[in-house]
Amino acid sequence: MIFKNKQTRTRRAFLRELGDRVAILGVFLSGLDKLAFSSQENQNTVLITVKIADYPQLEKVGGFVLFKDTPAGELLVVRSGDEQFDAMSNVCPHKQCHVEVKSPKLIKCPCHGSTYQIDGTYVKGPSKQSLKKFRTIVEAGVIKVNAS
Numbered sequence: 001m002i003f004k005n006k007q008t009r010t011r012r013a014f015l016r017e018l019g020d021r022v023a024i025l026g027v028f029l030s031g032l033d034k035l036a037f038s039s040q041e042n043q044n045t046v047l048i049t050v051k052i053a054d055y056p057q058l059e060k061v062g063g064f065v066l067f068k069d070t071p072a073g074e075l076l077v078v079r080s081g082d083e084q085f086d087a088m089s090n091v092c093p094h095k096q097c098h099v100e101v102k103s104p105k106l107i108k109c110p111c112h113g114s115t116y117q118i119d120g121t122y123v124k125g126p127s128k129q130s131l132k133k134f135r136t137i138v139e140a141g142v143i144k145v146n147a148s
Helices: 011-030
Strands: 037-041 046-051 064-070 073-079 085-089 100-103 106-108 115-117 122-124 133-139 142-146
Touching (some): 046 064
Antiparallel strands (some): 037 046, 046 142, 073 085, 100 106, 106 115
């Protein structure tokens, strides 16, 4: 028998444990060790680290990198100033379409035309909200994103 000790667990605890095990299996099977970003989790914080040197597109203002498989979902990291990096969701809050970087100063939703500044701040369109932003810190050539 697989379960020798009967433990009383809530459904939520069971599903959380099951999700953790499936995630571990997914990481193992997909070879995510080849990606140039990493994430660390504790009870309250998910920290994603991005080495700037691994992404030449982040060398110029307006450059960006899209990370598709992060604990925060699709994460857009942009260089919005000489020493400024911003991280935000790649999903428009209006109808949950994936936004696109159109220029070094402009992000646009292709579904309904909402427009955002390169740092994710709402400009115009049906969304009426900025893109979800995540706190970033840059230290020693590494962008640390609090994706909680």
